[in-house]
Amino acid sequence: MLENLLTPETRADPYPFYRQVFDRGPVLKLNDRFFVVSGFEEAAALLRNPAFGHPEPEVLPNPHDNEPVDEQGRVIRSFLGLDPPDHTRLRRLVSKAFTPRMVERLAPRIEELSKELVGKALEMGEFDLMEEIARPLPVIVISEMLGVPLADRDRFAGWSHAMGRALDPSFLIAAETVAAAVAARS
Numbered sequence: 001m002l003e004n005l006l007t008p009e010t011r012a013d014p015y016p017f018y019r020q021v022f023d024r025g026p027v028l029k030l031n032d033r034f035f036v037v038s039g040f041e042e043a044a045a046l047l048r049n050p051a052f053g054h055p056e057p058e059v060l061p062n063p064h065d066n067e068p069v070d071e072q073g074r075v076i077r078s079f080l081g082l083d084p085p086d087h088t089r090l091r092r093l094v095s096k097a098f099t100p101r102m103v104e105r106l107a108p109r110i111e112e113l114s115k116e117l118v119g120k121a122l123e124m125g126e127f128d129l130m131e132e133i134a135r136p137l138p139v140i141v142i143s144e145m146l147g148v149p150l151a152d153r154d155r156f157a158g159w160s161h162a163m164g165r166a167l168d169p170s171f172l173i174a175a176e177t178v179a180a181a182v183a184a185r186s
Contacts, residue, residue, distance in 0.1 A: 109144070
């Protein structure tokens with residue numbers, strides 16, 4: 001079943017695969033290392049269980065110049081790959097930008113941007129929703145929040161996409177995808 005997950009057909013349309021997984025029960029063992037949890041209660045329990053988390057970062061004895069490591073040679077990870085208390089501390093800092101009041105203040109600008117993107121897409125006649133609206137909208141909003149100059153937005157979007165792709169499990173991504181993410185972080 002794990003091999004089916006990796007096929008180009010499944011990546012293009014994963015929903016039939018998801019249905020097969022879901023029909024087999026809330027927890028499916030793919031092999032000795034991988035499980036798929038599709039039941040809500042099971043997933044919620046797993047996410048709340050402190051026994052599950054991220055392994056210690058890999059130590060690179062001879063890191064390349066573009067590999068982010070700390071003074072002990074451990075790979076520096078995004079806070080998404082950290083466990084408490086580090087994850088909790090960093091999440092608190094980031095969450096201040098996304099309080100209900102802050103999000104409410106962003107709403108008019110997000111609506112304006114959405115209308116612009118939808119208008120441009122409709123002018124094209126036929127368009128890809130992900131490419132024309134769903135992918136650029138958050139990049140524009142975050143760019144504006146961070147003060148990224150308009151001239152640098154495409155580069156910022158490229159970095160963001162490369163880093164996001166690298167969040168997939170390593171067995172699902174090609175070495176060049178990992179290299180692009182490392183370069184984007186540098």
